[in-house]
Amino acid sequence: MDFMTILEIIISSSLVVAAPLIFTALGGVFSERSGVVNIGLEGLMVIGAFAAIVFNLTFASTFGAATPWVALIAAMAVGGLLSLLHALASITFRADQVVSGVAINFLALGAGLFLVKLIYGKGQTDIIRTEYSFKKVDIPFLSDIPVIGNLFFSRVTYTAYIAIILAFVVWYILYKTPFGLRLRSVGEHPMAADTMGINVTKMRYIGVFLSGLLGGLGGAVYAQSISLDFSHSTITGQGFMALAAMIFGKWNPLGAMGAALFFGFAQSLSIVGSSIPLFENVPSVYLQIAPYVLTILALAGFIGRADAPKALGNPYIKGSR
Template identity: 70%
Template structure:
């Protein structure tokens, strides 16, 4: 195996395993920058995966090649609406945000599995007929060395995730909306004094996190899993949450952390074709993403500073 072929076998899978984590982690950044901890990212991914698969199976014949793209948009809308449950509990009723997020995880999985059994008569859906397919990027794929590694036989959703990370950075740090959102996460009373509606901003941020979590789950389902069951999303939401923390609550940092975790996830898939990994027992490669997640957080969480009001309910007029 040549050097270019080796890099392609490593980088290409890492990119498409990272994409769902990047989408979901970006949603987590928006939520936590506003001061709302969102442990429910896993559940939001589950809901996105469920909706995308069901929509895809239902409308594939009518929509054809557009089906996966419309599926992820529908998943974003439904997951965004679903996340309002967390917003109401955390922002309006000032419930414990961790408990509310855990409830979202249980509710999404239970609802998805229940409806799957009701509609399909079994514990999992059929395989989709219109998933995302790998493609070569015109012109860029012909560039020597770089082209085969980054722009051939890959998913467009991988590039969409990277582009959205930079869009999220621009929104958070270069727009008035981003300034207001970060303000309510750092010092909500000062933001309220300056006329910013803290509750409204936090609702918007949680809904954005829901939509992005749904996008992450739907992309995972339509590129990797290709159906829905209780085991479609197994820890990816928590890895995305870890990426938020590892990335220091910054969109580009979260993207870098998600790329790192996506690479770890891809190890078990590519190991057979990589000379220095083929003799490593499969079980070690399967647990590698989770071990690396723990090690990354253990090494960096002490140096990462969360938004000061993160996890603290805001009571208007209180000091």
């Protein structure tokens, strides 16, 4: 296996694995830019993965080839609804935002496993059919470009490029639109935003709800492109890696995307490492822990230089200083 082939395998698998992290990290950016800590990204991915797989298995005969795409919408809806619980506790009732996020994580996993046991009579769902999953494909025309085509546009999923494009869209929304300015203002100085007529509660609800939509989307993409089923081990830390990517990226959509691509590369090694001559003699356990070790090292090296939104984690009480 030559060097270019190895590079093609690593890059294509990194893009596929990074896509769910990018979607979820972008959701975290919306929530935390509005001033609400969202530790519950893991739970949002879990419930999104559950919803997508169950929808896929149930309606595959109805929607045919469009099933995985329609399942994304279902997962986003379920993730959005779950995030509203976090918003209700954190914004309306001013509960501790970290505790609320942790509760979302436990609730999502517990509810998902309970419903799977109830519906399928076992601890995991059936595996979705390959034709109803997000398969690796060659991007038309772009994959024909010499060298670059094989490296970046061959054997990848469409969702990987949708995630990258969405990162630029979110960046534009946050930094170039009135909505983005209002969202960032309630995360930096909610009292000043309030005096300017911005509804702080409404904007924070929107931020958290968007995080639910994108977190559910991330879980659905992971389940339908990598795991192909749902069980207790479908989402194991990916939500926390997305949270780390958001922090590593300094709460900037493009920074979060770059960090997610880095973590996706690390995670892809644990999946394809055994098939690459360079890593074939490395014990598999080392490749499996590599993503989490690199996450810790990245945060340890950069977290001190990342400035969070100033009002992050602080409930806003109208009229208070």
